[in-house]
Amino acid sequence: MTIRITPSILNADFADLTGELARIPSADLVHVDVMDNHFVPNLTLGLPVVERIVAASALPVDAHLMIEDPDRWAPGYAEAGCASVTFHAEASVAPIRLAREIRAAGARAAVAVRPTTDITPYLDLLDELDMLLVMTVEPGFGGQRYLGAMAAKIAAARAAIDASGRDVWLQVDGGISRETIALAARAGADTFVAGSAVYGSPDPDAEVTALRELAAAAR
Ligand SMILES: O=C(CO)[C@H](O)[C@H](O)COP(=O)(O)O
Numbered sequence: 001m002t003i004r005i006t007p008s009i010l011n012a013d014f015a016d017l018t019g020e021l022a023r024i025p026s027a028d029l030v031h032v033d034v035m036d037n038h039f040v041p042n043l044t045l046g047l048p049v050v051e052r053i054v055a056a057s058a059l060p061v062d063a064h065l066m067i068e069d070p071d072r073w074a075p076g077y078a079e080a081g082c083a084s085v086t087f088h089a090e091a092s093v094a095p096i097r098l099a100r101e102i103r104a105a106g107a108r109a110a111v112a113v114r115p116t117t118d119i120t121p122y123l124d125l126l127d128e129l130d131m132l133l134v135m136t137v138e139p140g141f142g143g144q145r146y147l148g149a150m151a152a153k154i155a156a157a158r159a160a161i162d163a164s165g166r167d168v169w170l171q172v173d174g175g176i177s178r179e180t181i182a183l184a185a186r187a188g189a190d191t192f193v194a195g196s197a198v199y200g201s202p203d204p205d206a207e208v209t210a211l212r213e214l215a216a217a218a219r
C-alpha cells in the first residue's frame with residue numbers, strides 16, 4: 001500500500017507561502033485548508049489564493065474545503081488546477097453530482113466527515129469518489145489533539161475500500177504526529193495530513209520523511 005504524506009500549510013507562514021512550499025519537497029501533495037467562518041469558526045483563504053498556490057507549487061494541491069455550499073464553490077477549485085478537491089458531507093446538498101462535477105473538471109473527488117458524522121452512507125459511493133477523509137479532530141483549527149476514537153471509522157472505511165477493489169485513498173486529518181501516525185496507519189489510513197507536526201519542526205522535510213517511515217512501519 002502506498003503511503004502519502006500531505007502537509008497542511010495551515011500553520012505555515014502565510015506571508016511567505018512560496019518559501020514555505022519549498023520546504024517540503026518530499027511530500028506527496030500539499031494540503032490547503034479553506035475555511036469560510038461559517039462551516040467552521042475560522043477564516044483562512046479562498047479561491048484566488050489557492051489559484052496562486054497551484055501556480056507556485058511544485059507539488060500537487062490537495063484542497064480541503066471547510067465551507068458552506070460546496071456545491072456552488074468546489075468545482076472552481078478543480079478548475080483552478082487542484083489535484084484533489086475535498087468537500088464536507090455535512091455541507092453538500094448533492095454529493096454525487098458534486099463529485100462528478102469535480103472529476104469532470106479534472107480533479108480527484110473526495111468527501112470528508114466530521115468526527116460525529118456517520119461515514120457509512122458514503123461507503124456505498126466509492127465508484128464516485130477518489131478519496132475519503134476521516135477527520136481526526138473537529139475541523140477548524142490546527143494543533144488539536146488526535147481523536148483515537150476515530151479508529152473504528154477508519155477501519156470500516158478501509159474494509160469497504162478493500163472490498164470494493166477500487167483505488168480510493170483513505171486520508172486522516174488532525175493531530176497527526178510522530179506519536180499518533182502509527183495509530184491511524186494501523187487502523188487503515190494511507191494518506192496523512194500533518195500541519196503543526198511538519199511546520200512546527202525546524203526541518204519540515206525531515207519530518208515528512210520521519211512520518212512516512214513511521215506510517216510504513218505501522219502498516
Ligand atoms: O483541516 C484541518 C483543521 O480543520 C487541518 O488540515 C489540520 O488540523 C492540520 O493541522 P494539525 O496537523 O496541526 O492538526
Ligand SMILES: [Fe+2]
Binds near residue numbers: 008031032064173193
Ligand atoms: Fe485539513
